[in-house]
Amino acid sequence: MTLGRLGPLGHEIPVLHHRDAVYDLRSLTVDIDGPFLAAGGAARARAAADAGELPVLENAADLRVGAPIAQPTKIVCVGLNYRDHAEETGAAIPAEPVVFMKDPSTIVGPFDEVLVPRGSTKTDWEVELGVVISETARYLDSPDEAARHIAGYVLSHDVSEREFQLERGGQWDKGKSCETFNPLGPVLVPASDVDDVQQLGLRLWVNGELRQDGSTATQIFPVAYVIWYLSQFMVLRPGDLINTGTPAGVALGLPDAPYLKAGDVVELEIDGLGRSRQEVGQA
Template identity: 65%
Template sequence: MKLLRVGEPGAEIPAVLDGDGTVFGITDVTADVDVAFLASGGVDRVREALAAGTLPRLEVEGRRIGAPVSRPGKVVCVGLNYRDHAEETGAAVPERPVVFMKDASTVVGPYDPVRIPRGSVKTDWEVELAVVIGTQARYLASPAEAAGHIAGYAISNDVSEREFQLEYSAQWDLGKSCETFNPLGPWLVTPDEAGDPQALGLRLSVNGEVRQDGDTKNMIFDVAYLVWYLSQYMVLRPGDVINTGTPAGVALGLPGTPYLRAGDVVELSIDGLGTQRQTLINA
């Protein structure tokens, strides 16, 4: 099952996409795909309503698609989680997950413009598998427990400003939390439909040129391990988003490759999770 949100920012309508590609509104089930919806078993209620055939069709042609989750509590990111990405940036392959936080307000729709920050000369791209938490995860006993706490998966573009990130501070936050720096979606795909999260191809192109072409099987720390690991240090709550890292092919790791400029177009895809497309504009 694929959940999505349709409409202008702040006025999105929750919806579901069935296996035939038909979109149905779910406002009779929930006001939004948000923390309350996920925490109260909303996904199961939508599945039941879809099976019962009681949901109205929703026309989405020409309408904006928002992020599939409204107002996530936090966005937790994992850096250097693909060996080839660590190597291309000159970083050591980590022995433990590299964890940092991203301002949750950076989350925007999958086709919304991305704003290049004022003063930026190194705005970069990162296609990532995003994990959306469905039920609270706190001190999980093992990675085997992680699956029961995952609502689904989505595409995430962990946009980064490398000068801000690596040269302005010992922390990465300055280069990660600029406005619009986390396009998410187009869908929240439930685990039963997404399949094995460690067998998904992920790709990104800039102006039609392929920059990243990887596979989640090459993660250093897999999804289950990351959910378990993070639960030892923070409470993961419904609606929280985990960005699980990016494969090789970012501008930082490709000497001579230009960073993003206004007018550039970035396109992303992950097997079974849809596609994104953003045009860069100046802040």
């Protein structure tokens, strides 16, 4: 069972993918958003489908695939969370999670176009596990409390402009917040349907060439620790997205790998969370 949103940008229909059918969730919610997730929306949707209370969305296959969650109040990102990625970029292994923010309006669908910003020469790729919050988290006592605050997991592409990020004033946010810089999806997989979030393979291809091939097993700070840690510094609210870092293989760490340019194609996948594909255009 997975949750998703189908239809034109700004007019997506909330849906449930369950037992080889796509169900229209508009009788339960206006969107896959914080209030829906906080109210146990995934379980309610599954129960309604099993009870025959939801209509099938007949033309689902013909609709654009949108990001599986509505725009959150914030996107929080963790940098350098894989040892091999820190090493390839020449960074020290962090003693605590490296935290930065990303503009929530960067979220687009998993098959939407990614735009290289004007003046950019170092637009880079990053496949990441995204975590979506279900319940307000503030000052959690320990990582053990994190599980009940997680709605589910999603394939996230944390597109980055390295010159903007690292060479122009030291502000990571501006290298992460350009238009279209967070393709998301195709689906939100409920946390209860993921057996072990610390054993998921992540892969990314550029123009058919495998560039990233890692596993969440090698995260420096695992998901539960990240949620606990963030809750000490900010309030995590239902619907918020946490990008948990990327493994080795980004252009920044590969001297022979060209950065993204118009006409390139990026494909990504995470075990059990689906696959996405973005063509690159020029802003």
